[in-house]
Amino acid sequence: MKHSFLDRYSDGDSFMHRLDPRTKFGTALLFILAVALTPPGSWRAFGLYLVIITALLLPARVPILYILKRSLVVMPFVAMLAIFIPFFKGGEVAGSYNVWLWQLTVTYSGIQVLINILLKSWLSILSLIWLTSTTRLPDLLQGLERMRMPRVLVMLMSFMYRYLFILVDEVMRMKQARDSRSFGGRSASGGWQIRTVGNMIGTLFIRSYERGERVYAAMSARGFDGNIRTLNHLSFRLSDALFGMGYSLILIFVGIFSQLY
Amino acid sequence: MHIPDGFLNVATVATTYAVSAGGVGNAVRIANKKLGEKQVPLMGVMAAFIFAAQMLNFPIAGGTSGHLTGAALASILLGPWASVLIMTCVLIAQSLIFQDGGLLALGANILNMGIIASFSSYYVYRLIMSLMGNNKRNMLIGSFAGAWIATVLSASAAAVELAVSGVSPLHLVLPAMAGVHALIGIGEGLITGAVLGAVLAARADLLQLKPI
Numbered sequence: 001m002k003h004s005f006l007d008r009y010s011d012g013d014s015f016m017h018r019l020d021p022r023t024k025f026g027t028a029l030l031f032i033l034a035v036a037l038t039p040p041g042s043w044r045a046f047g048l049y050l051v052i053i054t055a056l057l058l059p060a061r062v063p064i065l066y067i068l069k070r071s072l073v074v075m076p077f078v079a080m081l082a083i084f085i086p087f088f089k090g091g092e093v094a095g096s097y098n099v100w101l102w103q104l105t106v107t108y109s110g111i112q113v114l115i116n117i118l119l120k121s122w123l124s125i126l127s128l129i130w131l132t133s134t135t136r137l138p139d140l141l142q143g144l145e146r147m148r149m150p151r152v153l154v155m156l157m158s159f160m161y162r163y164l165f166i167l168v169d170e171v172m173r174m175k176q177a178r179d180s181r182s183f184g185g186r187s188a189s190g191g192w193q194i195r196t197v198g199n200m201i202g203t204l205f206i207r208s209y210e211r212g213e214r215v216y217a218a219m220s221a222r223g224f225d226g227n228i229r230t231l232n233h234l235s236f237r238l239s240d241a242l243f244g245m246g247y248s249l250i251l252i253f254v255g256i257f258s259q260l261y
Numbered sequence: 262m263h264i265p266d267g268f269l270n271v272a273t274v275a276t277t278y279a280v281s282a283g284g285v286g287n288a289v290r291i292a293n294k295k296l297g298e299k300q301v302p303l304m305g306v307m308a309a310f311i312f313a314a315q316m317l318n319f320p321i322a323g324g325t326s327g328h329l330t331g332a333a334l335a336s337i338l339l340g341p342w343a344s345v346l347i348m349t350c351v352l353i354a355q356s357l358i359f360q361d362g363g364l365l366a367l368g369a370n371i372l373n374m375g376i377i378a379s380f381s382s383y384y385v386y387r388l389i390m391s392l393m394g395n396n397k398r399n400m401l402i403g404s405f406a407g408a409w410i411a412t413v414l415s416a417s418a419a420a421v422e423l424a425v426s427g428v429s430p431l432h433l434v435l436p437a438m439a440g441v442h443a444l445i446g447i448g449e450g451l452i453t454g455a456v457l458g459a460v461l462a463a464r465a466d467l468l469q470l471k472p473i
Contacts, residue, residue, distance in 0.1 A: 029364060156301060160350050161354070171317060197452055201334075203463070213303060
């Protein structure tokens, strides 16, 4: 079935795809950190960050429309968390409204903080999209392991990634079966729907658990000793060193610029 | 509620990362001791299970739909430390694959939805089972209460983190988050109970596993 929403485009080939996962993870994190440290209201710095991340996303040959869609899908949730901010910051009043029992006051500094937070979130999301749409998750995990992430966690995540697609397939089949039996119709009672979803997840749990047991049995029959060996080795090349150093310098420069002006 | 990047200040990011690193580190240690490395495949499939279960949404009033978070389910089925590990994997994957929850906010999200949710739901469930007796009805009540409390507590923790970061004042954001999640928690509790009921009917032996 279709689950192309999971790390789509990460299998492509471009300069960005060929960089070492460690380089990309480190610089993506540095970008998010630099954005987070930008003082509110330094619009020029935000503009520069947008230019930088666009310059990184374009050579990755990932469709712009996909990136925009992808980054805006999460924004409603971000906005939900941030929506109250303009009403509760002190400062010069921009407008005042009477809504039923409440007197709502919007301040300029509140609006500034709101836009500031939304911009920061969006830029950080773009940086994450750059990272994950140019890096295959297994490679990223291998890179994280070399960067001292605990082995158990890395292995858990590798197995999770491997079986995710199978279980998502399973869920989609169950969903299709459920929806073709008119789930969620107006006549359906809430209790019945809860029980249906409960049964589905329960079934999914049992199937997953049994699958996990079979996987483990099959692996130990083939001599699994807790280590995963791979022929796919990471290599930190000259281009990684140059890209990493250049990008970091630019970020540090913009960071200092945003603190000064 | 996943906290995105851009909301937390540096002090909060550092503190929550330190606490979560300690908690997850301890979970890794305990898992290494109790599981050996042999059962890692099983736990990985369980993490994929939680991820996939979150995709099954159900309609709530007013055209909206909700889905399971799964920390309570994982900790009741497999034990709190196992649940911390599983939720950590799920949260990292959600942040990387769906950009749901930020990378800098990951420490806070693991603390709220991994550590706090797993332990609160597990101990509330255990408490109710030991006080009221071990039978099916109490198991359903316990899992409902555990999942509800986990949802409200993790939302409250998120509210405190947002307030400490100066995003909005505590006396507003805490009741707002706790209130909304008191409603969401009802759905989480009912589904968790329904799942346990289904597992009990089909493979009751899976509920007798030794918790990790």
